[in-house]
Amino acid sequence: MTTKNISLTPAVFHLPHRVNAIAPIYAENPIVPRGPRLAPILGRVQEKLRKALGCQETHDPVMLTCSGSGAIAAALGSCVRSKDSTRNPRILVISNGAYGERQARYANQIGLSTTHYALAYGERPDLDEVERLVTENDVDAIGLVHGATSTCSVNPMTEIGAIAKRLGKTYVVDGIASLFVEEIDLEAASVDVMIGSTNKGLHANPDLAFVLVAKPLLEQVCEESGRIPYLDLGEAWKSQRSGGHPYTINIRALLEVEAALDSLNDEGGVSGRIAIYKSRNQLLRAGYREIGLKTFEHPGMPLQNIGTALWIPEGVQYSILADDLASWDHENGECYEIYSAQGRLADRVFRIFNMGEYSLETYSRFLEALKACLQKQTG
Numbered sequence: 001m002t003t004k005n006i007s008l009t010p011a012v013f014h015l016p017h018r019v020n021a022i023a024p025i026y027a028e029n030p031i032v033p034r035g036p037r038l039a040p041i042l043g044r045v046q047e048k049l050r051k052a053l054g055c056q057e058t059h060d061p062v063m064l065t066c067s068g069s070g071a072i073a074a075a076l077g078s079c080v081r082s083k084d085s086t087r088n089p090r091i092l093v094i095s096n097g098a099y100g101e102r103q104a105r106y107a108n109q110i111g112l113s114t115t116h117y118a119l120a121y122g123e124r125p126d127l128d129e130v131e132r133l134v135t136e137n138d139v140d141a142i143g144l145v146h147g148a149t150s151t152c153s154v155n156p157m158t159e160i161g162a163i164a165k166r167l168g169k170t171y172v173v174d175g176i177a178s179l180f181v182e183e184i185d186l187e188a189a190s191v192d193v194m195i196g197s198t199n200k201g202l203h204a205n206p207d208l209a210f211v212l213v214a215k216p217l218l219e220q221v222c223e224e225s226g227r228i229p230y231l232d233l234g235e236a237w238k239s240q241r242s243g244g245h246p247y248t249i250n251i252r253a254l255l256e257v258e259a260a261l262d263s264l265n266d267e268g269g270v271s272g273r274i275a276i277y278k279s280r281n282q283l284l285r286a287g288y289r290e291i292g293l294k295t296f297e298h299p300g301m302p303l304q305n306i307g308t309a310l311w312i313p314e315g316v317q318y319s320i321l322a323d324d325l326a327s328w329d330h331e332n333g334e335c336y337e338i339y340s341a342q343g344r345l346a347d348r349v350f351r352i353f354n355m356g357e358y359s360l361e362t363y364s365r366f367l368e369a370l371k372a373c374l375q376k377q378t379g
C-alpha cells in the first residue's frame, strides 16, 4: 500500500472527485479558448461564482490566469484610482500578517502612494487609528486582508468597511483565504473590490484567480488602462463581458473551477462548507487542548475556519515535528504535512490547516499521530 500524503496546508490538498475527473476527459478533447467555445464556459463559471457568493446584483468576477497574488497586483493596479489626475493614487494598507505586508509592498512597487498601518502579527487594527490615517493622508482607497492566513485569524472587515463607506473610499479586500469558507456579505461590508483564488476555499487547482468588482466601479475601471500590463482588470473585463479573454486562458482550469463550484453547491453552498470546516475545527481544537497545545490568538480577532495557529511547545523543535509527521507511514497508511508560520512568528508558532477533501476520521488519526510525535520529543 502506498502512503497517502494528507495535506494540512492551505495551498494544495486533495480535491473533489468531480474536479479530478476533468483532466483525463479534457486530455481527449481539448478546447480552443476562442469565441463560441470559450463564451459559454466562461459565462457559466462567472454566473456560478456570483451565485455561490451571493453577489449577482452587485459585483462581477473578472477571471485572471495567475495565482492569488497576481489578483492582488491586478486589483491594486486597476481599481485604486486618484480623483485628481495630477497625482498618484493613494492607498492605506492595513497589515497584521504576511499577506497585508505583501499588499503594502505591491502597492508601493506599482507606484501607489502607500501609507502602511503595520501592526504586530495577529493584532487587531484600531478603528480610530484607521480613520485617522485615512483622513490625515487623504487616501483614495483602503486595503485589508480578511482571512489572515499567517495567523489563522479574521480581520474586522465589516467594521473597516463602514469607515470606507462613510469616508467615500474604495475598499479593497484580500479574500483569498476567506471566500467560500467564511460568511461574507460583500454589500453589507461595503467591499468594492474582493480578491479571490480558485484553489483555497473553492477546492480547485491553483491555475486561475479572480477579482470581484462592484459593478459601477468596474465600468470606471474599463475607461482607463491599469498600471500593470496583462494584469489589467479593465482590459480583461471589456473582453469577458462579451464572452472572450484578451489572452490564452486555460479551459481545463475553467472546467475544473466549474466542477468545484458544482461540488460546493452539492455540499450546501458556502454555509454547507463552513459547517464542514467548523466540525473539523471542533474536533481538532478540542484535540489540541487535550494534548496541551496553546492556540495563538489575539483579543477581537476570531479564529479562521481554515486552520489554527499554535505555539510551539517548550522542548519541541518544529522541524523535527514536521519531519516525523511527514514520514508517519506506519499503522494507518497516512502521513501528514503541516505548515510553519511565516515571517517573524516562524520560530515560535506553527500552523495546521483543515482544508480539502478529507473525512473527520482522517483528522482523528492525525491527532493521534501528532500526540505521539510530540511525546517523542518531550518524553
Ligand SMILES: *Cc1c(COP(=O)(O)O)cnc(C)c1O
Residues within 6 Å of the ligand: 067, 068, 069, 070, 099, 145, 147, 148, 149, 174, 175, 176, 177, 197, 206
Ligand atoms: C494564500 C494567500 C495568498 C497568496 O495566494 P497565492 O495563490 O499563493 O499567490 C494571498 N493572500 C492570502 C490571505 C492567502 O491566504
